Amino acid sequence: MNVAAETIAERPATPSVDGSDTVIQAHGLTKLYKNARALDGADFRVGAGRIVGLIGPNGAGKTTALKAILGLTDFQGELEVLGMDPRRQRPQLMRDVCFIADVATLPRWIRVHEAIDFVAGVHPRFDRAKCERFLERTKLKPNQRVREMSKGMIVQLHLAIVMAIDARLLVLDEPTLGLDILYRKQFYQSLLEDYFDENKTILITTHQVEEIEHILTDLLFIRDGKIALTTTMDEMGARFAEVLVSAAQVEAARALHPIDERAAVFGKSIFVYDGADPEPLARLGEVKRPSVSDLFVAIMKGTYA
Amino acid sequence: MKALVKSPFVWLLRREYWQERRGALWSQVTLAAILIVLSIFGIIVAEAARIRAGVNVHFVTGGDIGQTLASALSHDTPGLVLGLDSMMWTFGLMAALVLSFTLFFYLLGALYDDRKDRSILFWKSLPVSDTATVLSKVVTAILVLPLIALGVTLAGYLGEQIVASIWFAAHGLNPFTLLWAHWGPYSTWLHLVATIPVSAVWALPAIGWLLFWSAAARSKPFLWAVMVPVLAGVLNSWIALLRLPHVPIEFFWGNLVARPLLSIIPGSWVTTYAANPGFVIPADITGIDRTLGTFGTMYQTLLQPEMWIGAIVGTALIAAAIWFRRWRDEV
Numbered sequence: 001m002n003v004a005a006e007t008i009a010e011r012p013a014t015p016s017v018d019g020s021d022t023v024i025q026a027h028g029l030t031k032l033y034k035n036a037r038a039l040d041g042a043d044f045r046v047g048a049g050r051i052v053g054l055i056g057p058n059g060a061g062k063t064t065a066l067k068a069i070l071g072l073t074d075f076q077g078e079l080e081v082l083g084m085d086p087r088r089q090r091p092q093l094m095r096d097v098c099f100i101a102d103v104a105t106l107p108r109w110i111r112v113h114e115a116i117d118f119v120a121g122v123h124p125r126f127d128r129a130k131c132e133r134f135l136e137r138t139k140l141k142p143n144q145r146v147r148e149m150s151k152g153m154i155v156q157l158h159l160a161i162v163m164a165i166d167a168r169l170l171v172l173d174e175p176t177l178g179l180d181i182l183y184r185k186q187f188y189q190s191l192l193e194d195y196f197d198e199n200k201t202i203l204i205t206t207h208q209v210e211e212i213e214h215i216l217t218d219l220l221f222i223r224d225g226k227i228a229l230t231t232t233m234d235e236m237g238a239r240f241a242e243v244l245v246s247a248a249q250v251e252a253a254r255a256l257h258p259i260d261e262r263a264a265v266f267g268k269s270i271f272v273y274d275g276a277d278p279e280p281l282a283r284l285g286e287v288k289r290p291s292v293s294d295l296f297v298a299i300m301k302g303t304y305a
Numbered sequence: 306m307k308a309l310v311k312s313p314f315v316w317l318l319r320r321e322y323w324q325e326r327r328g329a330l331w332s333q334v335t336l337a338a339i340l341i342v343l344s345i346f347g348i349i350v351a352e353a354a355r356i357r358a359g360v361n362v363h364f365v366t367g368g369d370i371g372q373t374l375a376s377a378l379s380h381d382t383p384g385l386v387l388g389l390d391s392m393m394w395t396f397g398l399m400a401a402l403v404l405s406f407t408l409f410f411y412l413l414g415a416l417y418d419d420r421k422d423r424s425i426l427f428w429k430s431l432p433v434s435d436t437a438t439v440l441s442k443v444v445t446a447i448l449v450l451p452l453i454a455l456g457v458t459l460a461g462y463l464g465e466q467i468v469a470s471i472w473f474a475a476h477g478l479n480p481f482t483l484l485w486a487h488w489g490p491y492s493t494w495l496h497l498v499a500t501i502p503v504s505a506v507w508a509l510p511a512i513g514w515l516l517f518w519s520a521a522a523r524s525k526p527f528l529w530a531v532m533v534p535v536l537a538g539v540l541n542s543w544i545a546l547l548r549l550p551h552v553p554i555e556f557f558w559g560n561l562v563a564r565p566l567l568s569i570i571p572g573s574w575v576t577t578y579a580a581n582p583g584f585v586i587p588a589d590i591t592g593i594d595r596t597l598g599t600f601g602t603m604y605q606t607l608l609q610p611e612m613w614i615g616a617i618v619g620t621a622l623i624a625a626a627i628w629f630r631r632w633r634d635e636v
Contacts, residue, residue: 094432107424121316
């Protein structure tokens with residue numbers, strides 16, 4: 001399995017197919033910490049109007065990559081975000097980039113109206129009326145302090161502020177961590193309904209892959225500081241296949257070079273294939289597109305071996 | 306003016322004020338209120354003693370003693386003006402005391418607290434440069450917080466005047482001619498306001514030193530900021546005891562220990578008067594104002610090497626704090 005995953009990693013990064021403007025372009029992105037390589041020559045490109053999931057195991061370099069994109073950390077290699085160098089042009093870049101880095105980053109002392117006044121004062125792209133419309137749907141009161149709110153309410157406030165900013169790139173780092181299920185559903189629903197359009201790009205990292213699978217247009221798998229897979233969801237459906245194979249067919253299935261095999265119910269097995277010919281697969285059993293989390297497991301298995 | 310009020314930098318100052326309101330404003334107001342309440346207690350004690358003694362004091366305007374006293378008091382008797390001046394000074398000193406503590410902890414927390422609670426990630430998600438962020442904290446320390454302190458000083462003085470006016474009026478004395486007609490205390494107040502730029506330049510090394518550790522320390526900025534100079538001072542004194550080459554002990558404790566920690570105390574630059582006998586404070590400056598010197602001597606201290614060398618060191622430390630704010634990478 002390890003071998004199969006590495007073959008994928010060694011393939012040159014496929015450029016996004018949309019052909020529209022490039023929002024993020026990274027080449028040989030590397031970050032060395034004292035005793036570790038958080039990023040090890042990562043290459044990737046994110047186009048405009050995409051919703052990209054940056055997915056990888058803990059310590060794979062997800063957060064470091066986001067920090068580099070947001071200009072929060074120094075790095076080696078090339079990285080352009082909206083045509084700017086995040087190291088040198090962070091304040092300008094933040095006019096067009098928003099980020100939510102998990103739920104608890106609003107200052108605890110601030111009141112709702114102070115947060116809005118402040119962002120309205122310093123951010124040229126903030127639409128106050130829009131923000132207030134979003135807040136009307138919530139139970140937040142203008143004089144309420146963040147320290148008096150539940151996690152779910154804090155994220156409602158943060159999201160109302162961010163969605164009222166006409167930015168071109170939104171970066172979300174585990175945005176729903178620690179939220180209960182109602183707020184989590186609501187979070188992504190608001191983003192899709194009231195925020196996302198073809199001029200905006202969203203880059204998300206999360207452990208709850210199932211939750212965002214239906215909204216993603218692109219996948220970036222990251223492992224050991226390198227990009228292990230980059231694909232659009234459409235390409236992924238064409239390239240990867242998952243087949244449910246009965247016990248009698250297992251040997252035939254193995255002969256077709258699966259990248260992953262796992263047991264299913266009733267003695268059957270599930271095989272995942274990369275770029276296999278669909279004809280022989282169809283003879284083995286029912287073929288479908290693997291879920292993002294199953295594909296993730298198939299590709300990342302070597303990491304934990 | 307309108308453009309200035311709406312500029313992003315003013316919003317940064319406003320944010321500092323929202324966050325520091327409790328320490329900066331309410332602790333000042335509380336202390337001023339306590340002073341006024343204490344003076345009311347004093348008046349009540351005096352009145353109670355008078356009533357028990359059966360003395361009835363009432364000045365009738367036009368009456369012999371009343372007129373003498375009233376005219377004596379209203380003719381700018383130095384004693385009365387000195388009393389009113391002292392009142393302004395008392396409020397000012399109390400405000401300076403509170404301000405010293407406020408500034409010390411404000412500066413130590415200014416770049417550390419939001420790293421600790423990770424709200425730095427929210428602040429850094431906005432199009433504000435780290436230079437502007439750090440400078441907003443410097444301006445808050447040298448201008449906004451001192452102005453608040455002096456605003457409360459003036460308000461406290463006026464409150465005390467009102468209390469005294471009621472007391473005077475109750476005994477038939479005219480508070481307007483006796484208490485309110487004197488310019489002296491207000492000129493003292495302006496004198497205090499005029500110290501703000503001098504105190505700001507004098508305090509730069511401390512502002513820089515405290516902000517530096519606030520931005521640079523991974524944890525416990527207080528310990529770093531205090532222990533580094535104090536332990537260095539002890540070490541230097543110990544080396545001196547061994548009669549090995551060392552920095553002059555007094556110089557070390559004064560300029561390398563006290564200055565980076567204590568020069569945020571408003572008006573502590575008056576120590577440069579004693580150190581430089583060249584300063585002559587004219588004899589016509591009397592009363593408590595003598596401590597501060599004239600406007601001229603106040604601003605002359607800015608030419609002293611200890612002032613501008615300190616300002617250069619302080620500016621360098623602030624620049625280092627900006628660098629750490631930009632690149633400290635831990636969240």
